[in-house]
Amino acid sequence: MGTITFLLVLSFLVFFHELGHFLAARFFGVKVNVFSIGFGKRIFAKEWKGTTWQFALIPLGGYVQMKGQDDTKPGLVEEGNDSYNTKRPWQRIIILFAGPFANFLLAAILYFAIAIMGATTLAPQVGKVQENSPAFKAGILPNDEILRINNTEIKSWEELGKIITTTQGSLNFFIKRDNQFISKTINPYISDSENMFKEKIKKRMIGISPSGKIVNLDLSFTESIVYAYEKTIFASTMIFQGVQKLIQGIIPSSEIGGVITIGKVISDASESSIIALFAITALISVNLGVLNLLPIPALDGGHIMFNLYEMIVRRKPSDQVFMFLTIMGWVILGSLMLLGIYNDINRIFLKE
Incomplete structure (x- = not known):
């Protein structure tokens, strides 16, 4: 039951994040070819209004594939008003920022629900x-x-x-x-x-x-909104500071957790109460939003950085630089994921 809850929560968070990108892209008239929950081999797909909506085999993330955007083909140019690469840099930045923003919004909604149900x-x-x-x-x-x-x-x-x-x-x-x-x-x-x-x-x-x-806490409707706002800001600030302390070496790398830790936390929260589950889901949603804004190529923050560069110098970075930095970004992300899994396994054996 815990594994099912973990997969449902993670899929919901990924869906909300990618929905932010999708809605912003459609607002600016960009065609979205694929909306995927998960990576790898497709296990279910349905086409609707020009977009293929699919579930993939590895449920640890997701993506929206827009016309004119492909990290594996930085030199790709697809013409037309419905292409991502024909949009102005500030429009692309909004599309990119919309994913993390959706995670912050979801966290605020969950904290508001907690306030209404009975925050303690x-x-x-x-x-x-x-x-x-x-x-x-x-x-x-x-x-x-x-x-x-x-x-x-x-x-x-x-x-x-x-x-x-x-x-x-x-x-x-x-x-x-x-x-x-x-x-x-x-x-x-x-x-x-x-x-x-x-x-x-x-x-x-x-x-x-x-x-x-x-x-x-007996909160009114207005007080519940304030509660949700303050909790979201506090969680965001705490995670930003945590990343900063990790880079500075104040927090040891052994504190990094992976999917096993996340799964256990979600499972424990689901067995406790719906409010506990909402609280941990909100915190993970903020975490997802903050981490995606880090200026690492391959993340939303890295792409935002590329577009800011284009706005300032009036030209795009070269294909070679873009590809090199993107590969480095994936190496960094892969290393962090492996470190998290290594720490998770260590914790399991240390407990035993």
């Missing part, structure tokens, strides 16, 4: 209080519920942390304890901490940790 978060309830910390000295106790800081209502632990780290000066905490309401003034201190990438940072803190209590 850590409650702003104190678990442990660090001895001799500002919170300890102010008299904060375990199980205290933090209702407001200064004039800002607090609904989640995330909001609590954001206020503490970004607000200057002392903070006025309004607390609920044993059905009584108490006010405490706390002066945060700067302390050593770690970010999500295990980097050492300095951070304003008061010395408390969450109790672990989970609460449902």
